[in-house]
Amino acid sequence: MADLSINLAGIKSPNPFWLASAPPTNSGYQVQRAFEAGWGGAVWKTLGDPILNVSSRFAAVSFNGQRVAGFNNIELITDRPIEVNLKEIYETKKRFPNHAIIVSLMVEPKQEKWHEIVKRVEDVGVDGLELNFGCPHGMAERGMGSASGQVPELVERQTFWVKEVATTPVIVKLTPNITDITATAEAAVRGGADAISMINTINSLMGVDLDNWNTIPHVAGKGAHGGYCGPAVKPIALNMVAECARNSRINVPISGIGGISSWQDAVEFMLMGATGVQVCTAAMHHGFRIVEDMIDGLNNYLDEKGIASVSELIGKSVPRYSDWGNLDLNYNIVAKINTDVCINCNKCHIACEDTSHQCIDMLTDTNGNSYLKVREEDCVGCNLCSIVCPVDGAIDMVEVSSDLQPMTWNERQAALNLVAQCKTDVAK
């Protein structure tokens, strides 16, 4: 059995699975239930001046039978007084001393406000703080959350104020509602952050009711944008984690968040640089006990790979993530259709013919049976046929050898520039 424990900027937890700051971590009752189920840590739902919420708060996208492919909320931070939360945090930590309790914080961008809340929260014995610079709705209209998190100077300054008084590790949670998340991640590092976490939710409107033309969700006939999360956002989150992980100026641990629903998702985030992961939507969809499968699956994976500690995964795929200009232009793959598996639905042919490179022929053999065949010389290896194919194993994308040496776009352009500089010499 592998060692699943992690140490994120000094915050230790028995496994890499934390609950994210959200409705599942609203109270001591919930967090203690989560720890009993096996979660390694929890980021307490954001503390700040208690807010007022609206009724009708969540909405979800179902896609082709999968419930909660994407999830949206317009709920704000805690609506309970800080004394109540702190009492429950203290009790929870006392009962689960080896589990990580991190507390999410959000106050106005004023130094004294940050100093006050940091001191009060740390007094009850938390393992770390997470600064909520990401919540995109409601609080942002008041200059907090993503409104702060979209301005690098504000991220840096507020992080600095927190670090002036904090004695526990400080994680800065970043918003994805920005062109380049590395800009705010770098600002957090400049401000002294011990770690960063990403992503918070993405601005979203889930839909419009075709019968009554109300937004989904709506509050008495009016709607406002919410924060989007769940499996649909995972690729966006994974890219943002990877972009930060490969940035040499962002040299702090990363807590990965965004659509993580399984142990496989967690491994992907860790391979791309996350030290641990935070989960919300999957727990809201399936309950706290999904962590049991996550722990078992991760354990089995590590054992099968012969890996002693989950921490050995961290960042292993980061060197494989680069800019497009560093990809090999002479690397080629082509589609191969396995006719013994293919059911001749022709989806690959239609997709290729209509929207790609017209290289899959519909043929008939000597017995009059239809079959599909790829003209490999015209195949560009786009993967579309294998993506739309409904049958596993019917289409393989296989590498074809090239007589040409690997060549990236950057290498090509450098060569072109060189020949332009040298043409006079050659002519001489």
Place this chain on the structure above:
Amino acid sequence: MSEYQQFLVERNKVDFLIQKGYLINNILENLNGSYVDFIHPNDQSKETLHISTANGRKYFSSILIKQNTTSYIKNE
């Protein structure tokens, strides 16, 4: 003509000039593709090929990198 056939034609033209000793001397790239100037180091004779396929552009670029590497080694 399929794009692959077009590429084979362009590759043969490039190979023909390279086998005769020509070197790539200049490349002009625009909306029509690439115009590759070749020069023979002995008699200074010149040839220009219009390369319009993506694979053709990859091909002459690979040859150019090889040419640059060879000339660098010679210069050393």
